[in-house]
Amino acid sequence: MNLEITELTARLLAHRWLPRTDSQIRRALVDEAFRAELESNLAAVGLQLLDNPFAEHVAVGLRDEVMDAVFGGRDYQASTMGLTRDEIALLVVIWALIILPKRERQLGRRSLDDDGQNDMFGQDKPIEHGESVSGAVSESSLLADFGAQLGGRTKIRNFALGKLARLGFIVRSNGYIHEGPLLDVLLDYRVMADRIINGTLADVLAAAGRALPAGMGEDDDELFDETDEDVDPLA
Template sequence: MTEDAQILIARLLAHQTLRREDKLVKRALSDEIFRTELDTRLKACGMKFMDNVYADYVTLALTRDSESKVFGTKETWQNNNFGLARDGVALLVVLWSLIILPKRERQEAHQLAEEDQNDMFGKEKPLPRAEDTSIGISYRALLADFGDKLGKKTRMDMNLGQLARVGFIERKGDMILEGPLLDLLMDTDTLKDRIINGALSDIFHIPAPRTPAIIAADTVNNVDTSDGEIAPDAE
């Protein structure tokens, strides 16, 4: 068991993410004794195992206690450690909102992306995988709706390229799709209501509350792998 935990950690450090169907990942998600050993080893290194039932992948993150010691020498670490400018961080939050929130609604409704919504027995099905429910958004639509606010075409293309390189998104023709990390880094329970009812209320056609919601930097998970990850804030 000790060797398996060591191998799983090494593979996550080397590959950044692994699919939930991976043999050792499935063991970490189902074997309490193995998971305890894994968590103990990671905690000793200032790291933690990250997964959620809505994502098809798992990854590693820094513990909160380790963040300042790892990134404390960089003035911008509390915003992000990919070197993203504010428009890049804002673009990440917009993409998460437009791709992940609708996907999770479909998953909770046990509805596939192209499935009949009138399936009366849908609730009896297992939770659908992300790849079966995540639809993505059109690049042209994103540019038309947010281009003026997010640096126009040149800046948006540059930031999309960076987000694709690190695994937040994937590009297929005109479509921008969910990448392995997009649904692992964001604290959905904290951010969902603030985004829907606050920052993006006009998009979701919901009146904003009287007191505008503010998304704090510490509501988003910091993730560190061999390539370095992000801790975005949505200023």
């Protein structure tokens, strides 16, 4: 067996996610034979590689055929990484506030400080990742806007946000919430974005003064890029 494949498989199992900039991950993303062998290794233990080209990290997740064997017969939280309903709702709100604007910037080939007005060749740029396109959410603003609906400010600040950080969905720093390594990998963008843009959460965000990114609506088919992974982590 290829030693490099063995090492990468072990690292993915140990860490759960790795950055796309990792040399072995980069090879897995461009070398078809290498990727196939890695996928075979992971499949042998019921896992698959989760790769979203817009995300800064890749991760491992359960294959569909073992979902029932792993989660069958257990309580509701077993299939949601131990998150309660309020915590899942909080996660969805944070995803909407960070990932939706981020994806709009990525598709427009724009950075956080670029309005795209002066770049004639923006669409020729590669997709950007990391802090250049992923914004942050103020904890105090989040608590003021959604604290009452999601279990109370104290519960969110002292428990829910800490749990989301430990799971790898967010990073907390100096009063701000940043994208964690799993936020844009484990949540299915095509399903989530459609439900948020055209669903109830759009009204909730609007009521809190949190407008969706400009131009996002029913006709924005480009935002649902066919290369996004169709993965439902919380099912």
